[in-house]
Amino acid sequence: MTKVLSAVAWPYANGPRHIGHVAGFGVPSDVFSRYMRMAGHDVLMVSGTDEHGTPILVAADKEGVSAKDLADKNNAVIVQDLVDLGLSYDLFTRTTTGNHYRVVQEMFETVHRNGYMVEKTTLAAISPSTGRTLPDRYIEGTCPICGYGEARGDQCDNCGNQLDPTDLKNPRSKINGEVPEFVETQHFFLDLPALANALGDWLDGREASGTWRPNVIKFSKNILEDIRERAMTRDIDWGIPIPLEGWREQPTKRLYVWFDAVIGYLSASIEWARRLGEPERWREWWNPAAEGEEPPLSYYFMGKDNITFHSQIWPAELLAYDGKGERGGAPGTFGLLELPTEVVSSEFMTMESRQFSTSRGHVILVGDMLSRYQPDALRYFISAAGPETSDSDFTWSDFVQRTNSELVAGWGNLVNRTATMIAKNFGEVPAAGPLEPVDQTVLDTVGAGFESVGDLIRRHRQRAAIAEAMRIVGEVNKYLTATEPYKMKDPDQRERLGTVLHVAAQCVLDCNTLLAPFLPFSSNQVWSAYGGKGEFMPMPRIEHVEDLDPDDGAGLGVYPIITGEYSSTPSWERRPVVVGTPVAKPTPIFTKLDPSVVEEERARLAGE
């Protein structure tokens, strides 16, 4: 049994999330985590909403509410969406908890003490009316090179040249149009150059493992070549205070949102352990294993826009904490912390050939999707056609197509026809007589799926994995056609009929196990349709809890978390059907979609 940390990207709480987001980090991480639990590993799956930073403030201002109120509102929506999708977090929390503030500050203090947080004076754009940092992205003006009128502070979209905001002619804030002030300001910078060698060694080792997706490792090594110090604090009043004398008291100096967000993986693990009443348990996933013990593994799931933060910033923070850069140092109270085993990045999902855009209404929110369609239909589509190694396109016609011809007609129908024949002829799982070669062959084929499908999931090839599982489903359908149990009406054939249906039932339950990481909701329905007791795949739930450290966070009080009890997860292997288990004619598990939904949904998009 290996300790496996599933570190899932933290959805940003400036609004509800769309299906492209959950296609990138949500479903893939859940499929992997559920499989790893089934394979007997000790999985800790953590995440939460990321709630600091300028975009939240901007969104809150626009709505005329406080940043915390906006975060509260969006956190609640996101939590509900993720539970409705069946994502099996051990803990889904937030970055505004007292626990998170404490952990982040401990990280900062130790990184600072080890010498990797250097103080520098820079010129920053400030919004005169609010005193907040205006990120380059939020400044626009006339490009000094080509004269383009709407160049951004960091880059001109017209001529492509990289710019410094101070170069812009007629600079103005994109937020409220005012002219930014450029003022000298003190900030802490993470000394990435002093960590570059250690980072390079780590990446070389990761590359040698051969397990990372090629584009992720390539990209990660590439950005290492031009590594620079990077500011880890901001002039902003929404964020975690800087835990140093003279800084803590300044209301407009806060830690950079990305410094704190990635630490969430660690703080959530600690919060999980504390809530369990075993406050040191998190160490099993984070500290090096004792002599002779299996080392913990960690997998980080995200979209490709986050690669930099997970293959550079976060490992650099860990190395700095561990004291493993050029300046040396020693770890703090957390002890030595392990770097990521794998950064598993997805590409982007587009919709009807265009990028998702919340502001333009070209979007399908998770909540809207789940209010009209089964969660497993979405999970199936994302698993089978998601942006695993290259961008992929969600279209309503593909969604209907995949749901109807693969989920309903392929898998759902196999479940249904087998159960119907058993119900009609026996009313319970019949005993098997002597097996013929055709019976043994299909049992072997299905049995081999545990190895082939499992191997593909372990290697993060989920599209291939679910395709392999569906191929096996097809083999079972072929078996029924070949054996023709529906023609065995003669009493002399009753034993043979029982044998075929017994074998078919075994295969259906095996396929159900193979598909369970992808389709947890329907796996429970199939399970009970075949007489199974209780829940097959455990599901997450929402709990409302008190902040553990009410004096240190953003003042959350009671907040919702996602958690669950997953120890009853079935193991990744054949479990023999029990002869005599009652089976009734089932109601169809998957809903077939009328082709008209394609037009309806497209109209809905156009209407928004």
Next chain:
RNA sequence: GGGGCGGUAGCUCAGUCGGUCAGAGCAGAGGACUCAUAAUCCUUGGGUCGUGGGUUCGAGCCCCACCCGCCCUACCA
């Protein structure tokens, strides 16, 4: 501008070290069957592998140039 990824049958995509690699699924067409949500099963795939060069006995797979799409570019989470 720099970096990266992709452009393979109507659609979605596989193609690891260059030599049965021109494939799979879906859609379409024909047939079989009837247990099943008109579901299932069988048969049916000649597409300049973005364009133009080059290397090689031989190239989707290597090199060069170009075209198209997408992502990143570090103070956008």
